[in-house]
Amino acid sequence: MAFNTLLVEDQGAIRRITLNRPDKLNALNRETLTELHAAFADAASEASVRVVVLTGAGGKAFVAGADIAEMNGLSPAQARDFSAHGQALMTRIERLGKPVIARVNGFALGGGLELAMACHLRIAADNAKLGQPEVNLGLVPGFGGTQRLLRLAGRGVALELCLLGAPITAARAAELGVVTKVVPADELDAEVDAIATQLANSAPLALRGILDAITLGGEAPLDTGLDHETQVFAVTFSTQDMKEGTDAFLARRKPSFSGC
Ligand code: COA
Numbered sequence: 001m002a003f004n005t006l007l008v009e010d011q012g013a014i015r016r017i018t019l020n021r022p023d024k025l026n027a028l029n030r031e032t033l034t035e036l037h038a039a040f041a042d043a044a045s046e047a048s049v050r051v052v053v054l055t056g057a058g059g060k061a062f063v064a065g066a067d068i069a070e071m072n073g074l075s076p077a078q079a080r081d082f083s084a085h086g087q088a089l090m091t092r093i094e095r096l097g098k099p100v101i102a103r104v105n106g107f108a109l110g111g112g113l114e115l116a117m118a119c120h121l122r123i124a125a126d127n128a129k130l131g132q133p134e135v136n137l138g139l140v141p142g143f144g145g146t147q148r149l150l151r152l153a154g155r156g157v158a159l160e161l162c163l164l165g166a167p168i169t170a171a172r173a174a175e176l177g178v179v180t181k182v183v184p185a186d187e188l189d190a191e192v193d194a195i196a197t198q199l200a201n202s203a204p205l206a207l208r209g210i211l212d213a214i215t216l217g218g219e220a221p222l223d224t225g226l227d228h229e230t231q232v233f234a235v236t237f238s239t240q241d242m243k244e245g246t247d248a249f250l251a252r253r254k255p256s257f258s259g260c
Contacts, residue, residue: 005032013050013200022058028111029067051199055103062104063112086143090118097208103192104128114143124170125185131167203241204259
């Protein structure tokens, strides 16, 4: 499928989706949200795709937020639809069933941080800046930021970032658990490629089980979450990949996972 605001390319089992509005620092307008929905639906349905890398075009930004020029003209009813559209996208990414890596190559502000937080791993360049600056526009985060930041890094961090609206460095974001790892900007591609390659070679059904157990089970009471984990654990014993992984360990060879 061809997109106006995205670039989509495959490298083996790794799908790379690049937000491509660098002149607007990849700000999320309605068209971009709609295209991201379609791009992630494709990534979910295509068995050849085992991992997705999401990033922003240009050297400056991952995503500098929701499109302020577009939001400036929205009525409350349209704003409600915009928020719902954005939230549904974040949920789609979080529940993709395949790992999604945010390659945070610069500003990840507002909707940009919300998008990164919907991904499962966030690898940031050391010159990236992250934050929820909506309050400075008289707004609140509308694509899940208040809820995902709270769950990812705790109430204190969510309150600090949303109330004060000041961006933080990638290093501080890593200390707070908001990003997975920070690397020098010139090592970002090598680091993201290494992690994506590891995930692409991993057992897809086990990855899916882990994502389901943590993202869905993690929202339930502990007993329900533990029960969910047990079900997922048992299901992996029906897969060829579980047999392959354990056989390979016992034979002291590298496993080759088929996704079956
Ligand atoms: N929505 C729409 N356009 C945006 C944008 C956004 N969130 N963020 C940046 N842009 C546009 C700018 O308007 C500018 O467009 P123009 O050249 O047509 O005037 C272009 O992207 C470059 O941005 P600019 O502000 O000139 O770059 P900068 O290096 O001086 O500053 C930022 C970078 C990220 C600090 C600044 O762009 C910014 O504060 N952006 C908004 C961040 C924000 O509040 N996000 C949350 C939105 S809810």
